Amino acid sequence: MPHPQKNPGPVTGRVLARPSTSLAPRILILGGGFAGVTTALTLAKQCAGVLPVHITLVSAQNFFLFTPMLAEAATGAVETRHVLYPIRPLCGDRGVEFGEMVVEAIDLDRRRVVARHRRSDIRQHVHYDKLVLALGATPNVAMAPGATEHALTFKGVGDAVRIRNRVIDLFEAAALTDDPWVRKRLLTFVVVGAGHAGTELMAALEELTRGILLRHYPSIPRNAVRLVLVGSAVLPQTATNLAAYAREQLLGRGIELETARAAAVSAEGLTLQDGRVIPSACVIWTAGNRVSPVIAALPLAKARDGRLLINEFFEVKGARDVYALGDNAAQNDPHTGAPYVATAQVAIRQARALALQLEAELTGRERRPFRFRVLGEMVPLSRRTAVADLRGIKLVGFPAWFLWKTVYMQKLPTLAARVRVVLDWTVELFFERDVSELTVDGEEGA
């Protein structure tokens, strides 16, 4: 497979969303995550047999990633492939055109997007009549020097594979040394960021390392494993009593909570703002996100966190026929007066609403403004424990964990996906979790 060119060539290849001879408006949706896929499928369903539209979805990968189960994939509780869903079959059923391409730039004046295929020299100009921006966010590793080079991130499916490999590989290395200091560094796992994703990941790592891996490494003493969660507070955006429960759970399992700010990451470990160093070969960065660079480059009004300012009809301030949602958009929640927090829950609701609004706009009907009241949140803490807040009803422990499993299982996009995940969970009840590494290109060694 050829690699991406340093100097991209001219525009080549078949042109997506080519001008059609019909009057069907071209709706171009960028991003194959919760927001983009749900918008495309809902709009196609709404318009089927009623309104001719040409819907094109462009995304860097041809799969959709179910992030709420990424921690389970990273620690082997579910099979990695089972949190990925191919986009093409979903689109094909509804007549949505799909292109696996990386968006490089958006030309708002000429109403076109420049995109290329990741591993070839194919580049295209994709034209639109209406543009939907749903390119999501990436981990903000720029927050600390050295994090880009030395920290693992926790956002994509590759991250899940890398985290699991790293943890298992460090256990293998630790089993080969008698030096307690070397062993301690090898078995110190640090997660920076105690928000939803970081807390969930740390709890899952504790279960994997102390609950499962230690059994297979009899030469490693139990107290050799050190787990550190770095953040000013555990679950700072969650209701205080639930956050307090989560904190107690983590402390009770021997996880250290470090409130000093992370200052730098190096091959030696994590340096804190007060100068202390946590020696570690596995620092995972979950603190903060930054909006897609393509969105950041747009000359449009943005909130302080870089998200595009939009109104209740998802219209981007200062750009005609351009809409944004999901992690790309800062939209005011009329119930709180503050912008919606960037979650899948919000992205899915926004996408359904945007699809209905677009259909109404195209058929000349009145649009209904988006006024969603957030349902609540759930944070799984592994070992059959979670915290949940559903419209003020607060649950902790096993009931919350059971609710999390039930709700998120239902949110999986297809019946086949649900069956696969339920089977993974069932197998885990009766059999040992798979603790083999999943080596990929260049990692096999000699």
Ligand SMILES: Cc1cc2nc3c(=O)[nH]c(=O)nc-3n(C[C@H](O)[C@H](O)[C@H](O)COP(=O)(O)OP(=O)(O)OC[C@H]3O[C@@H](n4cnc5c(N)ncnc54)[C@H](O)[C@@H]3O)c2cc1C
């Ligand atoms: C580990 C983790 C756990 C989470 N757990 C939960 C949870 O339990 N509940 C919850 O509600 N939320 C959760 N979230 C948040 C949730 O995943 C996001 O808010 C949600 O994914 C936002 O949807 P989106 O479509 O805007 O962005 P994304 O889902 O990130 O999708 C963006 C898409 O755009 C594509 N893309 C990006 N850049 C380009 C480019 N230049 N060209 C082409 N394509 C591009 C990406 O490949 C991706 O397909 C979690 C997030 C993480 C990281």
